[in-house]
Amino acid sequence: MPTEATFWNDLAPRYAARPVQDPDAFERKIAITQGKMKPADTILEVGCGTGSLALRLADHAARIHGIDISSEMIRIAEGKVEREGVTNLSFEVGPFDERFDTFAPGTVDGILAYSILHLLDDRQAALKRIYGLLKPGGFFVASTVCLGNTWVPYKPMLAVMRWLGKAPKRVDVLATQTLVDDIQAAGFVDVECPDVGADPIVCFTVARKPDSIIDPN
Incomplete structure (x- = not known):
């Protein structure tokens, strides 16, 4: 039986090529998110997809780390980062569950x-983990x-x-x-x-x- 990761891996190329459905609303979300960030911040993005949001925010934080269950989404994200020469973004493949230990409790400035x-x-468990x-x-x-x-x-x-x-x-x-x-x-x-x-x-x-x-x- 196909896994959830398989579904998103298969979708990743089309997802990456698809334009933002509501660009005006997305820009307002970006502006609000940027307004919460400080240059020294460490940011975690849960469900980072192909890294488009992280790239837009890279200049506003010291470090942004993305996690996604899809290895193909992460492969595309890492390709974008390499092409653009951004050095403060990192990504990992995996579920955001109790096994996620990239950051210690109480160490992240903002989570997206x-x-x-x-x-x-x-x-509910994910929100408690984020908290x-x-x-x-x-x-x-x-x-x-x-x-x-x-x-x-x-x-x-x-x-x-x-x-x-x-x-x-x-x-x-x-x-x-x-x-x-x-x-x-x-x-x-x-x-x-x-x-x-x-x-x-x-x-x-x-x-x-x-x-x-x-x-x-």
Whole structure:
């Protein structure tokens, strides 16, 4: 049976060639994300894909590290970095689960999760992991597809697409409020969803780990 990584590996060349669907909204997300970053920051991007976001942000941090389950996505990302001569980006292949040990707890200044939270097997566990990796006061930025924001019957549609090999095995049909509740439950504060002019099913979220560490459990 094809794995989730296989699905994304097969998709990677088309994904890399596909233009940004909403460039104006994407530029606003970039601007907000850059505004959270400082030149000395260490940034982690979860679900980095082919590295396009990391490359756009490279000049605003000391180091950006991306992780993605797809080896083909990472191969394309590393090729981009080599061609552009960027030296402060690094990537690794793997799932963002309890085995992820590239950074010690409390050592990352900011974590990005663009187009990934709705695809994770355990979103709540991932958010707690993100919270734990951040330094006190560190920031979290996410852009998440929230199919539960509309009346469209996405669950049966996704089942058909999955049967046809056109969708990954895991796509959570969640609403924005569920996502915000999960982020807050992980311990984050100042959770906001700024309007970037994106499609209503896309929720752009910014949040912060408290300056004084709080155990949400």
